Amino acid sequence: MARAATTSDAFNAIAEPRRRAILTLLVARERPVNEIVSELKLDQPSVSKHLRVLRDVGLVRVRCDGRQKFYRTQAEAIRPLHEWAATFERYWSHQLNRVKERAERAAAQESKSTPHTGGKDDD
Amino acid sequence: MARAATTSDAFNAIAEPRRRAILTLLVARERPVNEIVSELKLDQPSVSKHLRVLRDVGLVRVRCDGRQKFYRTQAEAIRPLHEWAATFERYWSHQLNRVKERAERAAAQESKSTPHTGGKDDD
DNA sequence: ACATTACATGCCCATATCGGAATATGTCAA
DNA sequence: TTGACATATTCCGATATGGGCATGTAATGT
Structure with a gap:
């Protein structure tokens, strides 16, 4: 076996620093993907992949509007x-x-x- | 690149469920390795490896006594x-x-x- | 219809992982 | 010294990752 999937758990999902950065960015208000890209200076496919992971474990939610998708942190998922x-x-x-x-x-x-x-003294 | 090392971070270290179990077990009082092994029903090399990771990120401390090593959770490291x-x-x-x-x-x-x-309503 | 914009996905590769089994190191006891 | 005990490390193989780059898909504009 290898390491557990990043999508298996919120614990695994947040192990990645960029995903934590994304969560922090999206907690105050929803943002379209391109804004995450420019704000965190990552390239777009990378952001999409990270969002996919976060989505799979319920750490973010999406709202579609035209050709944009607005992502937002689902704070409750961090509670555990x-x-x-x-x-x-x-x-x-x-x-x-x-x-x-x-x-x-x-x-x-x-x-x-x-x-x-x-x-x-002890310790 | 691959996933960040498990030893790179407390976040990465606790992604593994057994390591969380170990931390929980060792928080109340220190224990020798064989006790962790029997308590969590893992095999010894596995436990030693997990302890190594936890040690590397400062999540546990060791006290050596004879041929035993007593591990204990370093709770402060969980604070971040x-x-x-x-x-x-x-x-x-x-x-x-x-x-x-x-x-x-x-x-x-x-x-x-x-x-x-x-x-x-929103959301 | 065609180009453009906004995202998502697919492919390849180097790397680190975890489990399992074997083996190494270190300490005590007879 | 030899042996038993406690723990650590190493080698192996299978697997999933994340970066880079190209491509796919859907919606909008002209």
Whole structure:
């Protein structure tokens, strides 16, 4: 087997930096393809292919008007990502708290004696 | 060119479902490799390879003790992902609000006449 | 009808991937 | 030293990718 298809998942789809750029560009308002091309300075077939991937995983929607197609980010599709990442939030808070506490202890010590070896801490 | 390396980015690294599983498993407490193997029912070389990728992008840290290596999720490394996704939060809220408003208007109308064509709404 | 505009798709190629199996490295124990 | 245990790395093959370029298709204008 090889890597999972880019279209298999929102996680796989957003791994590509240009696709993230496209999503960012299209979140505020819909835009026709040529505008994405000129704005991000990619060539048109490339943009179309990226849009295809994003479309396949529901990260963008299209509205057709004459010969133009207006794409727009489907923000809800990013939510699962956000929620998955949020799962880890309390843990990085923990770590930050530990760092903070240590800094505070160090500062308290600093004003008394200036030691060079801190107390024995985890991580 | 091919797809960007899995080790090029946290975004690329977490595209793989098993790597996400590993991160989830290792966030609460550190574990030796064999425990990851038995817990997730993957074979050992596979786990070692995934850990290598995660390590390369700073998503896990290792502590060596004798012949064992204890891995643990480095939660901070997931933060950029969370923040990138959070960028879109207000937009999916918007959409939800619009849906909600429409539902409320519809409900209000419902109690009066039961029309079949709503007002002209965007999206 | 014909040219032009706006996108989408197809083809080729170099590359990185993941799985599987084997093997290498490193540590402890007898 | 020899052997068992814990983990890492390597080689292989199949596959999907993204860039570049050409071509296809649909809608508009003249």
